[in-house]
Amino acid sequence: MSTMEKMLITGGQRLEGVVSVSGGKNTAVAIIPAALLSDEPCVIENLPDINDVHVLIQMLTELGATVEFEDGVMRVDPRGVSCWQVPQRLSHRMRASSYLLGALLGRFGRAEVPLPGGCDIGPRPVDQHIKAMRALGAQVEERFGVIHARAPEGMVGGDVFLDIVTVGGTINAMLAACRARGNTVIYNAAKEPHVVDLANFLNSMGARIKGAGTDIIRVRGQERLHGSTYAVIPDQIETGTLMIAAAASHGDVTITGCIPTHMEALSAKLLEMGAKVDEKDDAIRVRSIGAHRAVNIKTQVYPGFPTDLQQPMTALLTTAKGTSLVTENIYEQRYKHLAEMQRMGSHVRVMDRVAIIEGVPGLSAAPVYASDLRAGAALVIAGLMAEGVTEIGNTHFIDRGYEHLETKLSFLGAKITRAQMEI
Numbered sequence: 001m002s003t004m005e006k007m008l009i010t011g012g013q014r015l016e017g018v019v020s021v022s023g024g025k026n027t028a029v030a031i032i033p034a035a036l037l038s039d040e041p042c043v044i045e046n047l048p049d050i051n052d053v054h055v056l057i058q059m060l061t062e063l064g065a066t067v068e069f070e071d072g073v074m075r076v077d078p079r080g081v082s083c084w085q086v087p088q089r090l091s092h093r094m095r096a097s098s099y100l101l102g103a104l105l106g107r108f109g110r111a112e113v114p115l116p117g118g119c120d121i122g123p124r125p126v127d128q129h130i131k132a133m134r135a136l137g138a139q140v141e142e143r144f145g146v147i148h149a150r151a152p153e154g155m156v157g158g159d160v161f162l163d164i165v166t167v168g169g170t171i172n173a174m175l176a177a178c179r180a181r182g183n184t185v186i187y188n189a190a191k192e193p194h195v196v197d198l199a200n201f202l203n204s205m206g207a208r209i210k211g212a213g214t215d216i217i218r219v220r221g222q223e224r225l226h227g228s229t230y231a232v233i234p235d236q237i238e239t240g241t242l243m244i245a246a247a248a249s250h251g252d253v254t255i256t257g258c259i260p261t262h263m264e265a266l267s268a269k270l271l272e273m274g275a276k277v278d279e280k281d282d283a284i285r286v287r288s289i290g291a292h293r294a295v296n297i298k299t300q301v302y303p304g305f306p307t308d309l310q311q312p313m314t315a316l317l318t319t320a321k322g323t324s325l326v327t328e329n330i331y332e333q334r335y336k337h338l339a340e341m342q343r344m345g346s347h348v349r350v351m352d353r354v355a356i357i358e359g360v361p362g363l364s365a366a367p368v369y370a371s372d373l374r375a376g377a378a379l380v381i382a383g384l385m386a387e388g389v390t391e392i393g394n395t396h397f398i399d400r401g402y403e404h405l406e407t408k409l410s411f412l413g414a415k416i417t418r419a420q421m422e423i
Contacts, residue, residue: 004393004394004395004396004420004421005395005396005418005419005420005421006391006392006393006395006418006419006420006421007380007383007391007392007395007398007406007416007417007418008389008390008391008392008416008417008418008419009365009380009383009384009386009389009390009392009414009415009416010388010389010415010416011363011365011383011384011385011386011387011388011389011390012385012386012387013249013384013413013414013415014249014250014251014252014413015245015246015249015251015252015253015384015409015412015413015414016251016252016253016412016413017253017254017411017412017413018253018254018255018256019242019253019254019255019256019408019411019412020255020256020257021234021235021238021239021242021255021256021257021258022046022048022049022072022234022235022238022402022403023045023046023047023048023072023231023232023233023234023235024048024193024194024197024232024233024234024235024236024238025048025050025052025235025237025238025401025402026167026192026194026235026236026237026308027193027194027197027198027232027233027235028044028047028048028050028052028053028056028232029052029053029056029094029099030099030171030194030197030198031044031197031198031201031230031232032044032047032053032056032057032060032074032076033056033060033099033100033102033103033175034099034103034175034198034201034202034205035060035065035076035078036060036063036065036076036078036081036100036103036104036107037078037103037106037107037175037178037179037202037205037207037225038076038078038205038225038226038227038228039078039079039224039225039226039227040079040226040227041075041076041077041078041079041227042075042076042078042205042227042228042229042230043073043074043075043076043227043228043229043230044073044074044076044201044229044230044231044232045072045073045229045230045231045232046072046231046232046233046234047069047072047073047074047232048072048235048402048403049072049403049404050399050400050401050402050403051093051396051399051400051401052094052400052401053069053074054069055090055093055094055097056094056097057069057074058090059086059087059090059091059097059100060076060078060081062083062087062090063081063083063084063086064080064081064082064083065077065078065080065081066080078107081107084104084107084108084110084111084112085112086100086104086111086112086113086114088114088146091113091114091115091116092114092116094116094400097113097114097116098113098115098116098126098129098168098172099168099171099172099175100113101113101129101133101147101149101172101176102129102132102133102171102172102173102174102175102176103175103176105133105136105138105149105151105155105175105176106155106175106176106177106178106179106180107179109138109150109151109152109153109154109155110149110150110151111147111148111149111150112146112147112148112149113146113147113149114145114146114147115142115145115146115147126147126168128162128163128164128166128168128169129166129168129169129172130142130147131160131162131163131169132160132162132169132172132173132176132186133149133172133173133176135158135159135160135161135173136151136155136156136157136158136160136173136176136177136180136184137151137153137154137155137156137158137180138150138151138155138176139151139152154180154181155176155177155179155180155181155221156180156181156182157177157180157181157182157183157184157219157220157221158182158184159184159185159187160173160177160184160185160186160187161187161188162186162187162188162189163188164188165188165189165190165191165215165301166190167190167192167194167195167301169190170186170189170190170195170217171190171195171198173186173189173217174186174195174198174199174202174209174212174217174219175202177219177221178202178207178209178219178221178222178225179221179222179223179224179225180219180221181221182221183218183219183220183221184218184219184221185216185217185218185219186216186217186218186219187215187216188215189211189212189214189215189216189217190301190302191213191214191215191301191302191303192301192302193233193236193259193262193302194233194236195212195213196212196213197232197233198212199212199217200212200230201228201230201232202225204228204229204230205225205226205227205228206222206224206225206226207219207222207225208220208222233259234257234258234259236258236259236262236263236306237306237308237309237374237401238402238403238405239255239258239259239262239263239284240263240266240306240308240309240312241309241312241377241381241402241405242255242408243255243263243266243267243270243277243284243286244266244270244309244312244313244315244316244381245312245380245381245384245409245412245414246275246286246287246288246412247270247273247275247286247288247292247316248315248316248381248384248385249288249384249385249414250288250289250290251286251287251288251412251413252285252286252287253285253286253287253412254283254284254285255283255284255285255286256282256283257282257283258282258283258284259282260279260280260281260282260283260284263284264303265303265304265305265306266305266306266309266313267279267284269295269297269305269313270286272293272295273292273293273294273295273316273320274288274290274291274292274293275287275288275292276288291320291321292316292317292319292320292321293320293321293322294317294320294321294322294323294324294357294359295317295320295324296324296325296326296327297310297313297317297324297325297326297327298326298327298329299326299327299328299329299330300329300330301330307328307329307330307331307334308374309374310326310328310334310374311334311337311374311375311377311378312374312377312378312381313326314326314337314338314341314348314355314357314378315337315341315378315379315381315382315385316381316385317357317359318341318344318346318347318348318357318359318360318363318382318385319359319360319361319362319363319385320357320359321359322359323356323357323358323359324356324357324359325354325355325356325357326354326355326357327353327354327355328353328354328355329353332353334372334374335350335355336371336372336375337370337371337372337374337375337378337379338350338355340368340369340370340371340375340379341363341368341378341379341382343366343367343368344363344364344365344366344368344382344386344390345360345362345363345364345386346360346363346382347359347360362385362386362387363382363385363386363387364386364387364388365383365386365387365388365389365390365391366386366390366391367390367391367393368382368390368391368392368393369392369393369394370392370393370394370395370397370398371394371397372397373397373398373400373401373402374401375397376392376394376395376397376398377398377402377405379392380392380398380405380406380409380416384409384414391421393421395418406418
């Protein structure tokens with residue numbers, strides 16, 4: 001008999017107080033590989049203490065880098081890196097291992113990167129990544145689940161036309177273009193905050209990138225990049241999760257150290273539901289009294305409603321008055337958490353990419369399992385709302401992307417503990 005960790009949440013507690021946001025997970029997993037492009041050590045500040053960051057530390061160490069990480073500050077010395085083969089046993093543990101493709105090609109003109117793992121939320125093809133690398137002069141082929149890429153003459157700037165808006169494809173193209181010979185133009189680029197933050201980090205190392213945050217990014221290749229000290233932006237999705245938790249518990253929570261402009265799509269929906277949202281320079285206050293109204297949501301690329309907040313938001317909608325329609329336009333398998341929430345008394349059905357949520361008076365506690373990172377966050381929200389003690393299994397998914405989530409919620413008044421469960 002083996003054991004695994006579970007999270008126990010006693011529902012019905014109103015969240016109140018002030019909580020700060022950790023550094024961005026999606027930014028961290030792009031900026032850490034980018035440090036390999038430097039010819040000198042880099043210091044990256046405000047990093048979240050999450051599993052994905054620790055997996056990246058193992059990857060960089062096995063490639064030959066020297067990495068130190070303490071109290072949210074990482075020092076990466078890439079000068080010892082002489083290997084361009086990413087270990088298979090590590091890459092399957094996280095999606096963002098694919099960013100090592102652009103970083104290693106940019107540094108060495110060679111890369112062998114296993115197809116990435118991460119959460120099972122539907123197909124996330126790397127065809128646009130490969131297309132971008134080929135547009136910049138690399139020979140790329142996939143063999144037995146490993147992407148083999150080489151540019152014998154080095155990477156060369158060129159025009160990259162992305163067929164769809166893809167954060168990963170945009171990031172890999174930027175990484176590969178930074179040290180390529182000549183100029184690169186990335187068309188149909190993603191505009192997400194972490195794309196902009198990566199561009200700012202690369203520019204702080206001496207790269208020349210313009211247009212990040214728009215759909216056309218221009219990169220003038222540089223022969224060398226130097227070391228830098230850089231602080232990553234706060235986590236947009238953790239901010240949103242805490243905002244939803246505040247509304248779900250009919251609480252009064254002020255979230256500090258965040259960027260309110262990144263949250264506008266969520267803030268608009270919470271206001272539409274009847275919650276109160278007040279913004280200051282780097283803080284958001286969410287208050288909620290009384291019943292919430294049903295709303296319709298469609299996930300879109302930034303600045304639209306983020307797919308990463310769809311799952312926590314559907315938990316909130318299960319008790320909203322009326323019928324809500326949620327359309328998932330990004331990842332088609334991002335509804336696995338709904339079956340778990342049905343065990344808690346929600347009335348939900350899925351038709352193709354649309355979830356139809358009929359609001360119920362309340363949820364009841366039940367044993368449930370997280371199927372992926374944001375599904376885990378959704379079940380935490382549901383547990384805060386439910387009557388009784390909710391048991392959530394597979395907490396390792398939550399730890400992949402949230403820094404001490406239960407500690408922050410407990411500080412606000414939630415009743416959350418961890419325990420071992422037999423499996």
